Amino acid sequence: MFEHHFIVRGKDVIRHAQHYLSGLLGKERRKNIERIEADVAESDYENLQQFISDSPWSHTAVMAQVATEVEATRGGQPDTSLYVDESSFTKKGDASVGVQRQYCGRLGKVENCQVGVFASLGCGPRAALVDFRLFLPVVWADDLARCAKAKVPEDQRVHRTKPALALSMIAAARARGSTHRWVGADEVYGNSHAFTDGLDELGETFVVDVACKTKVWTHDPCPPAPTPDDGTSSRPRPRARPTARADKAVRVDRLTARRFAAEAREVTIRDATKGPRQARVWVCSVWNWDGKTPTARARLLIVRQDADGTFKYSLSNAPADTAWERLAYMQAQRFWIERCFQDAKSELGMAQYEVRGWTGWHHHQTLVCLALLFTLKERCQAKAHTPLLSARDLVELLAQYLPRRPRSEAEVLLQMQKRHAARQRDLDNRRRRFQRDQRKKPLRI
Numbered sequence: 436m437f438e439h440h441f442i443v444r445g446k447d448v449i450r451h452a453q454h455y456l457s458g459l460l461g462k463e464r465r466k467n468i469e470r471i472e473a474d475v476a477e478s479d480y481e482n483l484q485q486f487i488s489d490s491p492w493s494h495t496a497v498m499a500q501v502a503t504e505v506e507a508t509r510g511g512q513p514d515t516s517l518y519v520d521e522s523s524f525t526k527k528g529d530a531s532v533g534v535q536r537q538y539c540g541r542l543g544k545v546e547n548c549q550v551g552v553f554a555s556l557g558c559g560p561r562a563a564l565v566d567f568r569l570f571l572p573v574v575w576a577d578d579l580a581r582c583a584k585a586k587v588p589e590d591q592r593v594h595r596t597k598p599a600l601a602l603s604m605i606a607a608a609r610a611r612g613s614t615h616r617w618v619g620a621d622e623v624y625g626n627s628h629a630f631t632d633g634l635d636e637l638g639e640t641f642v643v644d645v646a647c648k649t650k651v652w653t654h655d656p657c658p659p660a661p662t663p664d665d666g667t668s669s670r671p672r673p674r675a676r677p678t679a680r681a682d683k684a685v686r687v688d689r690l691t692a693r694r695f696a697a698e699a700r701e702v703t704i705r706d707a708t709k710g711p712r713q714a715r716v717w718v719c720s721v722w723n724w725d726g727k728t729p730t731a732r733a734r735l736l737i738v739r740q741d742a743d744g745t746f747k748y749s750l751s752n753a754p755a756d757t758a759w760e761r762l763a764y765m766q767a768q769r770f771w772i773e774r775c776f777q778d779a780k781s782e783l784g785m786a787q788y789e790v791r792g793w794t795g796w797h798h799h800q801t802l803v804c805l806a807l808l809f810t811l812k813e814r815c816q817a818k819a820h821t822p823l824l825s826a827r828d829l830v831e832l833l834a835q836y837l838p839r840r841p842r843s844e845a846e847v848l849l850q851m852q853k854r855h856a857a858r859q860r861d862l863d864n865r866r867r868r869f870q871r872d873q874r875k876k877p878l879r880i
Contacts, residue, residue: 437500437805443492451486452802454478459784459806462834466784469857473850476838487798488790494801501801501808502556502565502611508815509557510614516765517608517615518555518562518772519601519624521570523548524786531791532585535572541786551800552600554608555772556615559705562771563811564779564804566607568600569796587793597623598630606637617753619769622646625750628725635732635752642737642751642765647688649748651721656683657731687748691738694719699740702760704767715740716763720755737762778810778826779803 441449458471468487472480509515523539525548539546554566575581576594601624608615617640624630625643634641699717706712717738724731735757737749749766779785783806788799810826817824
């Protein structure tokens with residue numbers, strides 16, 4: 436089904452793709468190239484390294500087919516949704532493409548890492564990743580030599596914000612014929628007026644989380660100018676100059692504190708492992724405005740209080756008469772892209788790559804998405820007789836069917852010797868670089 440993508444310029448690398456996917460779907464704790472070679476029968480380290488880092492097969496073509504397959508599997512349903520979110524990958528040094536000290540969601544703090552923006556399509560727990568973009572920080576985009584060393588394509592050597600990357604993926608999804616009914620995202624995107632206004636322009640319905648300090652208006656802060664009563668004017672009614680003052684806006688948490696207790700009601704937001712998940716929800720019509728544009732945007736503020744007392748705030752451009760239960764359900768569905776990340780990282784080696792260049796990163800993530808598509812299809816096919824089938828279950832089952840290297844004592848010792856030799860080469864290289872840098876430093880007198 437995907438084989439034709441791996442025949443490039445007359446060279447067939449299908450076997451390398453099969454070996455790499457077999458490694459990602461294996462039971463090894465780590466799933467870098469070294470461990471894949473040690474685990475997968477007939478695989479070869481040098482061939483795998485070249486296949487991931489330098490082979491010219493197109494990750495965009497493969498991902499386009501992955502998205503089409505996910506759409507065929509989970510699209511077209513009333514609750515099909517598209518979610519965007521970022522995922523970070525901790526790295527050492529400064530050579531890995533896009534790496535810098537930045538917020539790492541996985542650790543909850545600023546750390547040296549790479550960040551990718553991903554899109555997930557699905558319906559409830561049956562979802563898979565369908566697109567991604569690597570976030571290239573300003574310091575990278577401004578350093579052409581550094582980009583060239585990491586083999587970043589010339590047309591990609593530009594800084595784009597995460598919301599801008601997300602918008603490009605959503606537009607691409609619609610261009611492919613995606614049938615998602617709404618778009619969801621977390622605070623990084625919901626706090627961006629450019630992102631939410633861009634979704635409006637694309638004609639997308641959205642439910643996006645916002646920070647508690649986000650300010651909204653309970654009345655239109657930019658009302659239209661009045662029309663003369665004498666009927667003498669035939670000119671279109673202009674928008675008035677914005678007259679809203681900062682004290683007329685209110686933070687969503689303070690507005691919630693005033694009205695939630697009296698107006699909220701309990702609804703079911705989604706089915707969970709322990710049964711239907713209930714929460715208190717309140718919805719209010721508000722206006723969102725950045726103070727720069729001539730008009731404010733009408734939104735619905737959706738506030739959910741969970742069992743632990745914490746509040747979740749979201750804004751939506753859904754019709755004003757949308758049922759609260761529906762809005763609460765849509766707000767809660769963003770959970771499933773997090774589940775995609777959990778399966779991809781815990782079971783399929785999403786964060787365990789050891790490549791530095793642009794091509795290697797995109798090739799690895801593409802094959803992880805392909806492996807995730809496989810688990811989605813298997814879970815959907817088995818839903819009737821094995822409804823609880825998980826990605827972990829599939830990995831354990833495949834351990835019995837995919838060809839693995841023999842685990843004799845001699846084989847284990849040989850693989851250990853190879854790893855030790857590679858580590859020693861790396862230590863020697865680091866020591867030589869350190870000594871070279873020390874010699875270049877000016878002497879202090």
